[in-house]
Amino acid sequence: MAGRLRGVVALVTGGGSGIGRAVCSRLCRDGARVAVADRDTAGAEDTLGTLWGHEGHQQPSSVVPSLNAAFDVDVASATSVTRLLRRVQEHFGSPPRVAVCCAGVTRDDFLLRMDEGTFQEVLAVNLQGTFLVTQAVARALVAAGTGGSIVHVGSIVAKVGNVGQTNYAASKAGVEGLTRSCAKELSRFGIRCNAVLPGFIVTPMSQKVPPKVLAKFAGLVPMGRLGDPEEVADVCAFLASGDSAYITGASVEVTGGLFM
Ligand code: NAP
Secondary structure (H helix, E strand, C coil): CCCCCCCCEEEEECCCCHHHHHHHHHHHHCCCEEEEEECCHHHHHHHHHHHECECCCCCCCCCCCCCCEEEECCCCCHHHHHHHHHHHHHHHCCCCCEEEECCCCCCCECCCCCCHHHHHHHHHHHHHHHHHHHHHHHHHHHHHCCCEEEEEECCCHHHHCCCCEHHHHHHHHHHHHHHHHHHHHHHHHCEEEEEEEECCECCCCHHHCCHHHHHHHHHHCCCCCCECHHHHHHHHHHHHCHHHCCCCCCEEEECCCCCC
């Protein structure tokens, strides 16, 4: 198996859809053995099915062992995340040296109407979920002494805000602070932590936005179009790999120039 992540175990949360699915595919093409984790178990299994056929990743059989695996997880639950890390280590024989935190939700509403539960739900998945996964992976990597790379998927909305997304923008701004603090704490263990800030990317999540609003944003993008999940995945894979060996605590915008 060739590639800059040859044989590396990589955990991708939110791997059952959109950007997470594209990240699984990209890391797999770079030679990683991928743990596809999602609360949408059918989505995670579908992603897993797309990974066979990449170089060295043959369809498993009685003679060909499985190089990748799908896991169910609720990233907002510490118990579920602890169980995920245990199962990943059992399956692959080592902790993930790469983790890409893509699991996320939107629950849009105007500030004046938003109830506390809607605010908290988004914080619980996007921010607390990223914290829980990062902490569990970092603990396992420190114990193993291998170093590693953790990538958080934030959002450009963290920097500029967005109408109807006070909960989402706050959660993603929190993710950026988390990323930089983790980078400072974990550098001495050889663990890097970086964030990717996508703009508007064509996925099931962005399909919930009214077409009129999406068209308006597309018109604001200097590159003149929305992004593809693969274009975010390429940057995640760069940050996961040794090609970014001297980068930590960074936020990389993948926006087609939106809001620069
Ligand atoms: P997506 O297609 O909806 O994929 C997100 C995946 O995360 C879904 O499979 C979802 O499952 C899963 N998930 C949600 N809550 C979870 C939980 N508690 N535990 C485990 N898995 C959970 O969205 P996407 O567009 O690919 O977004 C991926 C990441 O990019 C998110 O963090 C998002 O905020 C960020 N992002 C997206 C855009 C964009 O324009 N698409 C822009 C900026 C940032 P369910 O379907 O069951 O919820």
